[in-house]
Amino acid sequence: MNHPKSTITIHDIAAAAEVSISTVSLVLRDSPLVAKKTREKILAVIENLGYVYNRSAASMRSQRSGVIAMSINDLANPYFSGLTSSMERALNELDRTVLLSDVREDVVRQTRFIEKMREHNVDGLLICPAHATDAKQLMTQLKRANLPCVLVSRNLPGSGLDYAGYDHRAGMRLAVEHLIELGHTRIALLGGSRKTWVGGQRLEGYRQALKKHGIKRDATLEIEGPLNRxxxxxxxxxxxxxxxxxxxxxCANDAIAFGVMLGLRRHGLEAGRDFSITGNDDVAECTLWEPALTTVASNVDLIGERAAELLLARIDNPDQPAQHINLPLHLVVRGSTCPPLK
Structure with a gap:
């Protein structure tokens, strides 16, 4: 058959491969129901004819675009860039295309991006919400857009949305109890803000660890601030x-911890010898420092998979009860912690 590529249809493919139109359709949708030999035959015909699958037309028929939006709070932060990569990889393996925005902790940018996604007919949204995100306002926007959504890493209590993340309170307890076990009683909590959900969770974990070991809380040691070195x-x-x-x-994250290590050196002090430091997130740079950083580690690959699975389940079953996944964190002990100087 001699057809211009733009006029080739699945009817032509079916005729050339001597199969039914429905079988061709199953192959185009990557269904596992077609036998391997038949699939290979149809794919060979598709390649020979130069057929290009019209995904737009298919999405109009199915009411699904196969596109997922991801709104990330801060891609400059190595933890969130790693998390984004893991979610994109998980979605790619599930044959989904991703539209991404780095909103840089700006709620206005975040709101605009979600509004734009309505125009692109995305199937759902994975969001690491910007710090000042209002749960009610976000819910109103999502309902107006009829957009399934999963919160990732940062929860918004009261939103009623699915959440995939970690037990940040328990993670901070692990870090502080490690320092207490080494003999420290004057332990600072550096970075983050109690006004944010994650910051509040870590503050609670810090205070719980002190209370458990009978150490009096000192408010002057709870020092808030942005998460950079x-x-x-x-x-x-x-x-x-x-x-x-x-x-x-x-420290609230590894970037803060790296800055603390640099600040100590200005005073002739070294982490792991004169002062103990723990971080949070276990970014790749942790092992490159001298000494290497003791930190609370997360599994970003696993959280990416769980977030993607949660969103696809929400898209398929929009009325199911909200699910919360809190993956465990663990402490990786390296060279930046030591007993206090006598």
């Missing part, structure tokens, strides 16, 4: 200038 440098400067300075610090 320059802030970490400033925080340790502030902490060391206190009348009764800490001997250890549990």
């Amino acid at each position: 320059s802030v970490g440098v400033n925080m340790i400067e502030h902490a060391l200038a206190l009348p009764n300075p800490p001997t250890a610090a549990a």
